[in-house]
Amino acid sequence: MRTESLEFLKQLVNTPSPVGHETRGLRVWLEYVRPFAEETFWDAYGNCVAVLNKGGSPRLMLAAHADEIALVVNYIDEHGFVYVRRMGGVDAAITRAQRVVIHTRNGPVKGVVGNVPPHLTKQEGEPKPPKIHELFIDIGASSRREAERLVRIGDPVTLADEFELLRGDLAIARAFDNRIGTFAVAETLRLLRESNARLEAEVCAVANVQEEVGLLGARQIAYSLKPDVAVVVDVTHATDYPTINKAQHGDVRLGKGPTLTHGGCNHPEVVARLEEVARKVRIPLQHEAMSNTSGTDTDAIFWTRGGIPSALVSLPNRYMHSPVEVIHLKDLEAIPRLLAAFAKSLKKGETFKVKLG
Structure with a gap:
């Protein structure tokens, strides 16, 4: 190219x-x-x-x-964790444990989508995929008040992954x-x-x-x-x-x-x-x-x-x-x-x- x-x-x-x-x-x-x-x-x-x-x-x-496709900030809990809604066909199952960027009026805020380790979960039978409202983003805030200084309801969220050449003419993004x-x-x-x-x-x-x-x-x-x-x-x-x-x-x-x-x-x-x-x-x-x-x-x-x-x-x-x-x-x-x-x-x-x- x-x-x-x-x-x-x-x-x-x-x-x-x-x-x-x-x-x-x-x-x-x-x-x-x-x-x-x-x-x-x-x-x-x-x-x-x-x-x-x-x-x-x-x-x-x-x-x-x-x-x-993207996520959008929908709720911030008392501990400063950010909950989201989907905009478009987001797959909640592959969104866990991803790095994300929240796009605010004051600039980007980095975060990670939390993922509970298997050591800390007890499940009977096959694990069920998460629902979108069960996903939460950790932006490093310790309270709702601290988180609200950084982000607000309605801020869009995208994954942090970017363009790379995989091999030859194959590209990923x-x-x-x-x-x-x-x-x-x-x-x-x-x-x-x-x-x-x-x-x-x-x-x-x-x-x-x-x-x-x-x-x-x-x-x-x-x-x-x-x-x-x-x-x-x-x-x-x-x-x-x-x-x-x-x-x-x-x-x-x-x-x-x-x-x-x-x-x-x-x-x-x-x-x-x-x-x-x-x-x-x-x-x-x-x-x-x-x-x-x-x-x-x-x-x-x-x-x-x-x-x-x-x-x-x-x-x-x-x-x-x-x-x-x-x-x-x-x-x-x-x-x-x-x-x-x-x-x-x-x-x-x-x-x-x-x-x-």
Whole structure:
């Protein structure tokens, strides 16, 4: 991966961007993408847009969510221990014994999620996973009064894990879900700008907020931006490790390229165009089938304003919603190339409709 791009990815992943508190991560994204855009702006809740070829047609939205799953301070007991609620799909069982950062108005406060040693517990049968309200954070305070000088109810909490290269092109981090998406749409703008490509379409790279708690930012920005076509970038579950049932969850592997999802909110003509351009630029694709929903912003975008033709491109990700998410950098590099080729393929005023005759 290009050195500057890798540094951007590291900074993006390492910058805390808890759901509902994405400002710091969005500032990093805007700083990187501005040189490749003709215009940048953001709305009331922080959904950010970077525009290339303003006034072109059709308007293409390349969308990815900027938030990460997190915890939030919910209660402080008399001994100064901090209890939390979840924001998004946090797994309480793997959150115990983790180092965390509480993000306060006065700066970060370090803490650890307490874990009672097995020597001090008596259990009959198999141990039960903890409930989220049973987790507590030790910030080193000896009383509620001392703790309240440091943190307050509503402060977001993230794990302290950061980006590392594991081996070769494999990388690990918390919150690749979905910094890889905002990385990919920013890199798409860079590729288009640096290639001096002749575009008919207006290309809007979007970093939207609050996906992890209901696809909320995507609903806001899709409604106000009014795109003619949209491609969403997110992560998907890699299934190439022990205990995963491929008959149930599909066969998705690291290093074999991004995935393209079929069915439901994914418009067949947009999907077909993505397949076509992938063949032309020799990008390998993996394929996924969806049932009722995709679990991504595509579900919110495709029905907005009577229907926006949309498609979902995903990066295989092992151990999603954990501090040790694993991705393949070659898979990630392929996504901006695919999106750039898709943008270049759009003809002036082109629309996507299901073929009925």
